Amino acid sequence: MKFVYISLSGNTKAFVEKLVDYLAFKHPEVFVETLDVKELVKGGQDYPDLDQPYVAFLPTYLEGGNGVDTGDQEILTGDLRQLIAKGDNASNCLGIVGSGNRNFNNQFCLTAYQYSKQFNFPVLDVYEMRGLTADVERIAEKIYQVYGFEN
Numbered sequence: 001m002k003f004v005y006i007s008l009s010g011n012t013k014a015f016v017e018k019l020v021d022y023l024a025f026k027h028p029e030v031f032v033e034t035l036d037v038k039e040l041v042k043g044g045q046d047y048p049d050l051d052q053p054y055v056a057f058l059p060t061y062l063e064g065g066n067g068v069d070t071g072d073q074e075i076l077t078g079d080l081r082q083l084i085a086k087g088d089n090a091s092n093c094l095g096i097v098g099s100g101n102r103n104f105n106n107q108f109c110l111t112a113y114q115y116s117k118q119f120n121f122p123v124l125d126v127y128e129m130r131g132l133t134a135d136v137e138r139i140a141e142k143i144y145q146v147y148g149f150e151n
């Protein structure tokens, strides 16, 4: 399976690494590949075609506001949106996992819901910051099911 993520201050990267470790331990038959969009952009590479199913991971960065009538403008994470928007990439996304901070109230994980609406795939789950052990377990098992390993 493939995880595609963007991470500005390292929380999402750390969470994805914990998911990979959990899956390697609990479901060793599963091979997980990761794609760090920030590294891709830094390396000056074009957005690739994602022709296999993948799960996207998106932290929330909004420009001010309250998430209701103002402040739903995404900042810093637009490279992930552009990668998903490229060609048929959106159709291979099984869903998105949003992250953020509940102090942002109505803006908590808002961008993941915006992607879900724009690209028509589900928000699989949301968690705060680096995620707790319970978040890792719940989300890893959910993704395992979404990939069809248990059905």
Ligand SMILES: Cc1cc2nc3c(=O)[nH]c(=O)nc-3n(C[C@H](O)[C@H](O)[C@H](O)COP(=O)(O)O)c2cc1C
Binding pocket: 006, 007, 008, 009, 010, 011, 012, 013, 059, 060, 061, 062, 099, 100, 101, 102, 104, 107, 108, 109, 110, 128, 129, 130
């Ligand atoms: C400038 C800024 C704006 C943020 N805006 C939101 C927000 O609107 N909603 C939210 O849930 N979290 C918000 N956060 C919290 C981040 O989504 C959270 O810290 C996340 O874990 C960062 O992931 P990363 O370390 O992978 O970049 C914001 C954080 C920063 C620094």
